Amino acid sequence: MDILIIMCIGVLVGNKLFPRQYKSFNEKLQFICTILLIFSMGVTLGKRDNFLEELTTLGWQSFIFCIFPLLLSLVVVFLLTYYFIEKKK
Amino acid sequence: MVYCAMIALFFGVIYGVYGFDIHFISYITSRSNFILYCLMFLVGISIGLHKGILNDLKKYHLKVFIIPFGIVVGSIIGGIFCSWITGFTLGESTAVVSGLGWYSLSGVTVGKLAGAELGSITFLSNLMREIFSFFLIPVVAKYLNFYSCIAPAGATSEDTTLPMMIKYTNEETVVLSVFNGIICSALVPILISFCYNNM
Numbered sequence: 001m002d003i004l005i006i007m008c009i010g011v012l013v014g015n016k017l018f019p020r021q022y023k024s025f026n027e028k029l030q031f032i033c034t035i036l037l038i039f040s041m042g043v044t045l046g047k048r049d050n051f052l053e054e055l056t057t058l059g060w061q062s063f064i065f066c067i068f069p070l071l072l073s074l075v076v077v078f079l080l081t082y083y084f085i086e087k088k089k
Numbered sequence: 090m091v092y093c094a095m096i097a098l099f100f101g102v103i104y105g106v107y108g109f110d111i112h113f114i115s116y117i118t119s120r121s122n123f124i125l126y127c128l129m130f131l132v133g134i135s136i137g138l139h140k141g142i143l144n145d146l147k148k149y150h151l152k153v154f155i156i157p158f159g160i161v162v163g164s165i166i167g168g169i170f171c172s173w174i175t176g177f178t179l180g181e182s183t184a185v186v187s188g189l190g191w192y193s194l195s196g197v198t199v200g201k202l203a204g205a206e207l208g209s210i211t212f213l214s215n216l217m218r219e220i221f222s223f224f225l226i227p228v229v230a231k232y233l234n235f236y237s238c239i240a241p242a243g244a245t246s247e248d249t250t251l252p253m254m255i256k257y258t259n260e261e262t263v264v265l266s267v268f269n270g271i272i273c274s275a276l277v278p279i280l281i282s283f284c285y286n287n288m
Contacts, residue, residue: 010133033128034252040121042101062213068170069186073163077240080159
């Protein structure tokens with residue numbers, strides 16, 4: 001919820017106050033934040049007890065549990081948005 | 090962006106595994122929530138700069154629910170396939186995939202419900218979903234449609250994968266992506282509990 005509130009404040013700032021000429025500067029800052037977030041995620045994972053052992057013993061099953069839901073949601077969302085949003089535009 | 094993300098993740102894991110403690114880096118990584126708040130503020134500015142985007146969304150009405158609905162249905166069907174392949178029960182398998190990419194919460198929740206092994210599988214599979222999403226979004230944007238980019242991201246479409254949406258889709262998809270993330274995140278604990286106990 002706090003994330004949503006912060007983003008709404010950002011929307012207001014962008015809509016009312018933020019100078020349009022700094023748009024690309026804003027995008028560069030977003031890039032830096034994203035890379036820092038991904039790096040932090042890696043650090044959190046690496047610090048997790050037995051992370052490498054878990055990855056080697058449970059990695060294959062985890063991959064199956066990742067790939068099927070991911071691909072099937074992709075297919076279902078594509079079909080739904082294609083027929084109910086894109087075709088009706 | 091994708092290569093930078095891969096490199097950042099790789100060096101992050103190395104930093105964590107080998108227990109390095111460089112004060113400046115540890116200071117930043119221990120405040121990842123603050124970085125996420127900064128990112129969301131900046132993303133908000135991007136959306137706000139596009140006047141009229143929220144009005145454009147009003148034309149969708151109930152259609153904004155199509156994407157989260159598709160993600161949940163697709164993930165559960167995927168969970169049923171996984172049950173056949175791995176031999177876990179239907180309830181266990183669908184509970185694992187109900188994380189929708191939110192690895193921290195789902196890993197802990199399934200771990201408490203079904204034990205450490207399934208908890209770890211939930212953690213890893215949902216983490217993989219988030220990581221694969223980073224790399225799939227540009228491909229899906231190019232070959233399918235912008236809306237479908239939200240599907241692999243699942244519950245993470247409102248935060249960690251959002252910058253990829255901004256980079257590779259349009260403002261309308263970004264707003265739908267945030268909306269989808271909120272709905273999916275709210276559904277994750279409900280779905281895990283429902284699937285584990287009823288399927």
